[in-house]
Amino acid sequence: MEKFHILHLFTSAPNLSPFDVNMAADAGWHTLAPYTSLEVGDIAGLVQDAMFSRSPSGIKRTGIFIGGRDMGVALQMLEEARKVMFPPFQMSVLADPSGAFTTAAGMIAAVGTRLRRDHAADWKGMNSLILGGTGPVGMAAAILAAELGASVTIMSRSAEKALAAVENCRTYAAGGDALSLAGAADTDKAEQLAGADVVLATAAAGIEVLGAAEIAAAPVLKVAADVNAVPPSGVAGLEAQHDGTPLPGSQSGAVGVGALAIGNIKYQVQHQLLRQMRESDEPVYLHYESACEVARKYAAERDG
Ligand SMILES: NC(=O)c1ccc[n+]([C@@H]2O[C@H](COP(=O)([O-])OP(=O)(O)OC[C@H]3O[C@@H](n4cnc5c(N)ncnc54)[C@H](OP(=O)(O)O)[C@@H]3O)[C@@H](O)[C@H]2O)c1
Structure with missing residues (x-):
């Protein structure tokens, strides 16, 4: 048998x-x-x-x-x-x-496609914010984006929690010390958004972490992605099935990738x-x- x-x-x-x-x-x-x-x-x-x-x-x-x-x-x-x-x-x-590993991988791949197809860019050198980034999905996405050459900032409601998440990522990623990883509190979000090419929203379900006014004020934003499939969306105006759809209100030509596109x-x-x-x-x-x-x-x- x-x-x-x-x-x-x-x-x-x-x-x-x-x-x-x-x-x-x-x-x-x-x-x-x-x-x-x-x-x-x-x-x-x-x-x-x-x-x-x-x-x-x-x-x-x-x-x-x-x-x-x-x-x-x-x-x-x-x-x-x-x-x-x-x-x-x-x-x-x-x-x-x-x-978290397969979800973060899906997010990194989907955003990579948008960078390539809509902005003639790739992950290398992208200033990337991970909002609500202290959970397993956010930390895995942080490691993967940094391993692809992005400069990554994990954001949290608490600066200590953000820094602890960075330390965890450094401990568990191969070559963690060499990765460009930083942590910051949400109170610094406006300052961080001024230079952000990519925003990944990885907060707990049903929480908006990037608002309409923040999108409008982000001068170089290229792609915003959200893994949260539970309304409201983590990124204002971004719907779950969006995949390379212009991000409503973006002045910088950013496109969005929603939770279903990542989930697929x-x-x-x-x-x-x-x-x-x-x-x-x-x-x-x-x-x-x-x-x-x-x-x-x-x-x-x-x-x-
Ligand atoms: N699309 C898919 O295929 C798929 C698959 C798996 C998971 N997901 C989604 O991925 C997301 C992340 O999952 P996870 O397990 O990593 O999340 P999590 O650990 O539950 O939460 C991530 C972070 O969200 C922040 N947060 C929690 N409550 C908040 C609030 N009221 N306001 C602002 N921030 C808050 C916390 O950060 P701070 O306390 O540090 O601020 C927390 O560390 C979830 O939305 C989940 O549903 C999607």
Whole structure:
């Protein structure tokens, strides 16, 4: 009998995300096993338990998904899992806490398309503000934009929280010290907007973080993107399905990318990563960078 594809889903949260469960089943994982309220210290034992119970051919049909709400914890769990395995007992692992890696990747890819097609530019050198940027989606987007050469400022209602988010990004990004990352409080927003080429709105659902007057006063804004699909939009006048649509009220010719346009790419990326784990002959360890690679390739093929 052919062995089933088994995905072990680890999370530091009390529950798995039903979104992730559906995505895994639709990517062909047959058996989904949840492990909740985990700590980083629990990972080695669980991985060893899984790896020694199947033959090398069965191990190729076994994978690990890491969810949860915390980017740092998820990346530490991924590293713990990778460290404890050795040939031929290596399972593929994907970390996507709170959907943040695939969502941020979708946002970075969609904005990259708009920069290229509407402004003959790319991420390199773009002054970028991440509004409501202290959550997992904002921090993952900050790392990815900075890795592509942007100068990134994470904004928050609290300056301390913004600076702590920057420190977290530096800790968890490869080469974090070399990235152009800064933190600022929302009270500095007008000053920051004076030089902003790109605004990414990544605050909690249903909160407007960029208002109509702020858009009108942003002199060099090229693209504003919003991941929040719950009304009101995070960016005034930007609708969820907008994708390269002129941003209402912009004096600088900015275009907008809404939550559904980003969500479409996020969906494709998560599906492709889950399939890659299932189909790869060699073990793969996937996180925000792999998500961004897949997202940019998908957007380039789709949008030219
Ligand atoms: N489109 C998609 O496919 C997709 C997928 C996943 C998630 N999402 C969306 O992505 C967004 C970010 O998700 P997340 O999990 O990273 O968010 P989160 O952690 O819940 O919130 C991000 C930040 O929003 C700020 N915030 C919270 N309440 C606020 C308020 N009342 N006023 C102003 N700012 C407030 C907080 O920053 P400070 O306290 O530092 O100010 C918080 O750290 C959400 O809107 C979520 O729905 C979209």
